[in-house]
Amino acid sequence: MQLIRNGEFVADDFATVGDEDALPDGAVIVSLERWQKERDALTARNTPLGVRLKSGQEPSAIAEDIDKLKVVALEFPVYRNGRAYSYARLLRERHGYKGEIRAVGNVLRDQFHFMVRCGFDALEVADNITPEIWAESVGAFSLSYQPATDGREPVLSLRQRLAARASAREAV
Amino acid sequence: MAQHSRKGAQFQALTANRLADGIVVYLTSDNRWSESLQDADVAEGKEAGEALLARAQPTVDDNIVVEPYLFEIAREDGGIRAASVRETIRQAGPTVRLDLGKQAELPGVHR
Amino acid sequence: MYRYDEFDYQIVNERVAQFRGQVARRLSGELTEDEFKPLRLMNGVYLQLHAYMLRVAIPYGTLSSKQLRMLAHIGRKYDRGYGHFTTRQNLQYNWPALKDMPDLLHDLATVEMHAIQTSGNCIRNVTSDQYAGAAKDEIEDPRIVSEIIRQWSTFHPEFSFLPRKFKIAVSGTPDDRAAIRVHDIGIQIVRDGKGAIGYEIYVGGGLGRTPMIGKKIADFVPKEDLLAYLEAIMRVYNMYGRRDNIYKARIKILVHEIGAEEMKRQVDAEFAEIRKTGALHLPAEEVARIQAYFAPPAYETLPDESTELNKAVLADRDFANWVKSNVAAHKVPGYAIVNISLKPIGGTPGDCSSDQMDAVADIAEKYSFDELRVTHEQNLTLADVRKKDLPAVHAALKAAGLATANINLITDQIACPGLDYCALANARSIPLAQQISERFSDLDRQHDIGELKINTSGCINACGHHHVGHIGILGVDKKGVEYYQVTLGGAADEKTAIGDIVGPAFTEEQIVDAIETIVTTYLSLRQPGERFIDTYRRTGIDPFKESLYATH
Ligand code: HEM
Ligand code: SF4
Numbered sequence: 005m006q007l008i009r010n011g012e013f014v015a016d017d018f019a020t021v022g023d024e025d026a027l028p029d030g031a032v033i034v035s036l037e038r039w040q041k042e043r044d045a046l047t048a049r050n051t052p053l054g055v056r057l058k059s060g061q062e063p064s065a066i067a068e069d070i071d072k073l074k075v076v077a078l079e080f081p082v083y084r085n086g087r088a089y090s091y092a093r094l095l096r097e098r099h100g101y102k103g104e105i106r107a108v109g110n111v112l113r114d115q116f117h118f119m120v121r122c123g124f125d126a127l128e129v130a131d132n133i134t135p136e137i138w139a140e141s142v143g144a145f146s147l148s149y150q151p152a153t154d155g156r157e158p159v160l161s162l163r164q165r166l167a168a169r170a171s172a173r174e175a176v
Numbered sequence: 177m178a179q180h181s182r183k184g185a186q187f188q189a190l191t192a193n194r195l196a197d198g199i200v201v202y203l204t205s206d207n208r209w210s211e212s213l214q215d216a217d218v219a220e221g222k223e224a225g226e227a228l229l230a231r232a233q234p235t236v237d238d239n240i241v242v243e244p245y246l247f248e249i250a251r252e253d254g255g256i257r258a259a260s261v262r263e264t265i266r267q268a269g270p271t272v273r274l275d276l277g278k279q280a281e282l283p284g285v286h287r
Numbered sequence: 288m289y290r291y292d293e294f295d296y297q298i299v300n301e302r303v304a305q306f307r308g309q310v311a312r313r314l315s316g317e318l319t320e321d322e323f324k325p326l327r328l329m330n331g332v333y334l335q336l337h338a339y340m341l342r343v344a345i346p347y348g349t350l351s352s353k354q355l356r357m358l359a360h361i362g363r364k365y366d367r368g369y370g371h372f373t374t375r376q377n378l379q380y381n382w383p384a385l386k387d388m389p390d391l392l393h394d395l396a397t398v399e400m401h402a403i404q405t406s407g408n409c410i411r412n413v414t415s416d417q418y419a420g421a422a423k424d425e426i427e428d429p430r431i432v433s434e435i436i437r438q439w440s441t442f443h444p445e446f447s448f449l450p451r452k453f454k455i456a457v458s459g460t461p462d463d464r465a466a467i468r469v470h471d472i473g474i475q476i477v478r479d480g481k482g483a484i485g486y487e488i489y490v491g492g493g494l495g496r497t498p499m500i501g502k503k504i505a506d507f508v509p510k511e512d513l514l515a516y517l518e519a520i521m522r523v524y525n526m527y528g529r530r531d532n533i534y535k536a537r538i539k540i541l542v543h544e545i546g547a548e549e550m551k552r553q554v555d556a557e558f559a560e561i562r563k564t565g566a567l568h569l570p571a572e573e574v575a576r577i578q579a580y581f582a583p584p585a586y587e588t589l590p591d592e593s594t595e596l597n598k599a600v601l602a603d604r605d606f607a608n609w610v611k612s613n614v615a616a617h618k619v620p621g622y623a624i625v626n627i628s629l630k631p632i633g634g635t636p637g638d639c640s641s642d643q644m645d646a647v648a649d650i651a652e653k654y655s656f657d658e659l660r661v662t663h664e665q666n667l668t669l670a671d672v673r674k675k676d677l678p679a680v681h682a683a684l685k686a687a688g689l690a691t692a693n694i695n696l697i698t699d700q701i702a703c704p705g706l707d708y709c710a711l712a713n714a715r716s717i718p719l720a721q722q723i724s725e726r727f728s729d730l731d732r733q734h735d736i737g738e739l740k741i742n743t744s745g746c747i748n749a750c751g752h753h754h755v756g757h758i759g760i761l762g763v764d765k766k767g768v769e770y771y772q773v774t775l776g777g778a779a780d781e782k783t784a785i786g787d788i789v790g791p792a793f794t795e796e797q798i799v800d801a802i803e804t805i806v807t808t809y810l811s812l813r814q815p816g817e818r819f820i821d822t823y824r825r826t827g828i829d830p831f832k833e834s835l836y837a838t839h
Contacts, residue, residue: 086448089447162294193334277337
C-alpha cells in the first residue's frame with residue numbers, strides 16, 4: 005500500500021488501529037465504533053485523529069465531531085460498491101468538512117478520476133501504481149459535464165462564458 | 177465460472193473464447209486451440225475433465241483465451257456432438273443465420 | 288438534432304483514448320480478465336456466445352443519415368454486415384473483435400457517437416419517444432431534456448458505481464411511447480395551471496426478475512430544478528440501494544421495500560439540500576441552446592390532403608396497407624410520420640443489414656430532413672415526411688426489403704437475441720418470433736386481429752420486455768430443453784400493466800399453436816371495437832386458461 009495525498013506519494017503519518025489494538029503514539033485512524041466508544045479518551049490524547057467509515061456508516065454519524073477529525077477514511081469494500089462517492093460529497097458539501105478524505109479498500113486506478121472529483125484528497129493505492137499511472141488516470145478527462153466537489157468548472161458554464169465573451173466582442 | 181456440464185456427464189470437452197477476437201475455440205490433445213469441435217480432446221469421467229481444465233490454465237495465464245469451461249458432449253459416428261442446445265449453437269453459429277458463424281465454414285455442424 | 292461542440296468532442300475522444308489504453312493493457316497481459324471485465328463493461332463490450340458484442344448508444348434514439356451510414360460502414364468493416372436495434376433504442380454488433388474495438392470507437396466518434404455507459408452499473412442511455420417533435424399532442428420535445436440528462440449523467444463521478452444499472456426514459460406526450468413506467472426513472476413532461484413546463488416523475492419501474500410499475504413521486508418539478516431533483520434520487524439510491532444481492536439491487540426494490548411515500552420523503556429532503564447550493568440550477572440559456580438544436584425543421588406550408596397520396600392509396604393495395612399500419616399523423620399539415628418495420632415475415636426482429644442502413648439513410652436524407660429515429664419496439668421512424676412523398680418513400684423502402692406493413696400488428700414483435708447469441712439465455716427467442724410471424728403472415732388476418740403486441744425474452748432478464756407484451760413469452764430451461772412460459776395482459780403504455788402467467792410452460796412444438804389458441808379465443812370473445820388488450824381486461828385470464836389447457 006502507498007498513500008497519495010494531494011497528488012504526492014507520501015509516507016503515511018497515520019496508523020490505522022484495530023478495535024482491540026493498543027493505541028500507538030502519534031496520529032491514529034480508528035473505526036467508527038471505537039470512536040463512539042472512546043471519544044473522550046481519544047480526544048484527550050491531543051494527537052491527530054481519523055475515523056474510518058465502512059460502507060453503510062453514513063457521514064451523519066460523525067457530523068458533530070468533524071472539527072475534531074483530521075482524516076475521514078471511507079472504505080470501498082469492492083470497487084463496485086460506490087456508496088463512498090456519495091459519502092465524500094456529503095462530508096464536503098453538506099457537513100463542510102475540510103480535513104483529509106481518504107479512499108481505502110479496493111481503490112483501482114480507473115477510479116482515481118471519479119474519487120478526486122467527489123472530494124477525496126488522499127487515496128491508499130496498490131504498490132504497482134506509479135506517479136505516471138496516477139497522472140494518466142486522474143487526468144483521463146480534461147473536461148466534465150457536471151459540477152461535483154472538486155470545484156472544476158463544468159462544461160455548461162464554460163459554454164456560457166464562451167458565449168458571453170463572444171457577445172462582448174460583438175458589442176465592441 | 178460458468179457451469180455448463182451435467183454432474184454425471186461421461187464425455188466432456190473444454191471450450192473458451194479467444195481473447196483477441198472472442199471466437200469460440202476448443203482445447204485439442206496437443207494443447208492447441210481449434211475453432212472446430214471435431215478437433216477437441218475428449219475427456220472421459222470427472223478426473224480426466226479436471227485434468228483438461230488444468231491443461232488450459234497456462235494459455236489463460238498467457239492471455240490467449242478467456243472463460244474456459246467444460247461441457248458435455250456425445251460421441252457419434254466417429255464425430256463429436258455437443259449435448260446441449262446452447263453448446264450446439266455455440267459451436268455452429270446462430271440458428272437464425274445459417275450463413276454466419278462456423279456453420280458457414282464447416283458444413284454439417286448444425287444438428 | 289443535437290450537434291457536438293468542441294467540449295463534447297473532447298470528452299468522447301478522451302474516452303476513446305482511455306479505452307484504447309485499457310484494451311492494449313489487456314491484450315499485452317498487463318490486465319487480467321477479472322480486472323478488464325468491469326472496464327470493458329463500462330464501454331458496452333460483452334462477451335457473448337460466439338464472439339464479443341458491442342452496444343452503441345443512440346441517445347434518445349435519434350440518428351442523422353450520416354450517423355446511420357457510419358453504423359452501416361462499421362457493420363461491414365468490423366462485423367458481419369449487420370446490426371441489431373434493441374428495445375433501448377441502441378444498436379448491437381454481434382461479432383466485433385476486441386483488438387478492433389478502439390478503431391471502431393474512433394470511427395464512431397467521428398460522427399459524434401460512442402458506447403459510453405451502454406452497460407455497467409451506471410446511468411444508461413436515456414430513451415424517449417420516437418415521434419419526438421412530430422407528435423400532435425406534444426407538450427415539449429422530450430429530446431431537449433434527454434440531451435441535458437445525457438450530458439449530466441456522462442461520467443458522473445458520484446454515480447458510476449451504483450448498486451445496479453439505471454435507466455431513464457422521457458415522454459413528451461400524454462400517450463406514452465417510451466414505456467416510462469417500466470424504467471428506473473420515468474419523466475413525463477407536463478404543463479402546470481399557469482402554462483409552465485415541468486416534469487412528473489415516476490420512480491422504481493423495471494422488468495427483469497421482479498417486474499414493477501414505477502410510482503409517481505413528484506407531480507411537477509420545475510424545469511430549472513430537474514437535474515437537482517434527479518441528483519437527489521440518484522443519491523438516495525446510491526446510498527440506500529441494496530448491494531448484497533444482485534437481484535435486489537435495482538431501485539425498484541428499494542422503492543418497494545421502503546414504500547413510495549418514504550422514497551418521496553427522502554428524495555424531497557435531499558432535493559431541498561441540493562437545491563440550496565444552486566450548483567445544479569439549470570440556466571435558461573443552456574436550455575435554450577440545446578432547444579435550438581431541436582427546433583422544428585423547415586416545414587413547407589402544404590395542404591393537409593395530398594392528391595398524390597390519395598391516388599396512390601386507391602391504385603396500389605400494398606401501399607394502402609402500408610399507409611394504414613405504418614404511417615401516423617403528424618402535427619404539421621401535409622406531413623406524416625413513417626414507421627419502418629424491422630419485422631419482415633420470418634425475419635429477426637430488430638436486425639438491419641448494412642445495405643439496408645445505407646438505404647434508410649438515403650431515404651431519410653431525401654425525404655425526412657436527414658434524420659431518423661430508433662423505436663423501443665425495435666423499428667425505425669422517419670418523423671417528417673411530406674404526404675405527397677409517401678409513394679416514393681414506400682417504393683424506396685420496398686426496394687430495400689423494408690416495406691413490411693405490420694406496425695402494431697401481431698407480427699410486429701419484440702424479441703431479445705436469446706440463445707442464438709446471448710450467453711445468459713435459457714432458450715431461443717428469435718426462431719419463436721419467426722414461427723409466429725410466419726403463422727400469422729396473412730395480412731388480412733393481421734388486420735382482423737388488430738393491435739396485438741407479442742414480446743419474447745430468452746430469460747428472466749426480460750430484455751425482450753415480455754412482462755409488458757399483450758402476450759408475453761419467456762424462455763425457460765428445463766433440464767437442457769427449451770420451454771416457453773406465457774403471460775397475458777401486459778402493457779407498456781400509459782396504462783402500464785405486468786402480464787399474468789397463464790399456466791404451465793409450453794414446449795417449442797406447442798408454443799405457436801398456443802399463441803394461435805389465445806388469438807382465436809380473443810376473436811371469439813371480442814366485442815366490436817375491442818383490441819386484444821381491451822378484451823383481456825374485460826374478461827380476465829380464465830377463458831384463455833380454459834381454451835389453452837382444457838383440451839390438453
Ligand atoms: C445480448 C446481450 C445482453 C445481455 C448480456 C443482457 C443482459 C441483461 C441483464 C442481466 C438484464 C437484467 C438486469 C436487471 O434486472 O438488473 C437485462 C435487462 C434488460 N435488457 Fe438486456 N442484455 C442483452 C441484450 C439486450 C438486448 C438486445 C436488448 C434489447 C432488445 C436489451 C434490453 C434490455 C431491457 C429493456 C432490459 C430490462 C430493463 C429492466 O429490467 O428494467 N438487452 N439485460
Ligand atoms: S432476456 Fe436473457 S436471453 Fe434475452 S438478451 Fe436478455 S439476457 Fe439474453
